[in-house]
Amino acid sequence: MRQRLKFFFLTSLALLFLFVFSIVLLLRFIPVPTSSYMIFEASNHGSVSYSWVDLKDMSASVPLSIVAAEDVNFCNHWGFDLVAIRSAIEQGSKRGASTISQQVVKNLFLWHKRSWIRKFFEAFLTPVIEISWSKRRILEVYLNIAEFDEGIFGIEQASQQLFGMSSSKLSLSQSALLAAVLPNPKQRSAVNPSKFVQKRALSIADGASTILKDERSDCFTD
Numbered sequence: 001m002r003q004r005l006k007f008f009f010l011t012s013l014a015l016l017f018l019f020v021f022s023i024v025l026l027l028r029f030i031p032v033p034t035s036s037y038m039i040f041e042a043s044n045h046g047s048v049s050y051s052w053v054d055l056k057d058m059s060a061s062v063p064l065s066i067v068a069a070e071d072v073n074f075c076n077h078w079g080f081d082l083v084a085i086r087s088a089i090e091q092g093s094k095r096g097a098s099t100i101s102q103q104v105v106k107n108l109f110l111w112h113k114r115s116w117i118r119k120f121f122e123a124f125l126t127p128v129i130e131i132s133w134s135k136r137r138i139l140e141v142y143l144n145i146a147e148f149d150e151g152i153f154g155i156e157q158a159s160q161q162l163f164g165m166s167s168s169k170l171s172l173s174q175s176a177l178l179a180a181v182l183p184n185p186k187q188r189s190a191v192n193p194s195k196f197v198q199k200r201a202l203s204i205a206d207g208a209s210t211i212l213k214d215e216r217s218d219c220f221t222d
Contacts, residue, residue: 068207
């Protein structure tokens, strides 16, 4: 009986891994149609705004600003920024040190409420994403599924609804403002920025220029 249970458990685990890995591989090539977080928000608020845009069709300032704001070592880690994690622990940071790769996993497959179960799945799926996708693809998906305002998902919808233009037309200052509302777009605004958001946006713009100069953007810039 014990052997049967063990066999059933291992078989189920293997099938689950194959299923998840198949989805991850598929999403390497096609636009992401939705995410678990979008579905959750739509069920709570009735609808969300979302449309896909390729990374090559975004303003170059968009990925630079997002990386400067959310994961400055994005090109140099394998999904987990151990230096940032150590620093967050030492400083007692409440936010933690989630990388863009981890946030993609959380937004795409999981849920936002903190728990050890979510962290377990996040730790399991993040290396799968890193192995299966290029850094450009990880960043492209992140920019398309991140929430930038209440119910507004993806950089293209955010650009159109908040600034009245395509994401390809965004300036560095506008890109930095959008990046500055993360990770709390429900409390911060890119169109009516508080002093905190304005100050953070200026810092992000400087950081975007810096990572371009010191080649920390090589994995996603041409």
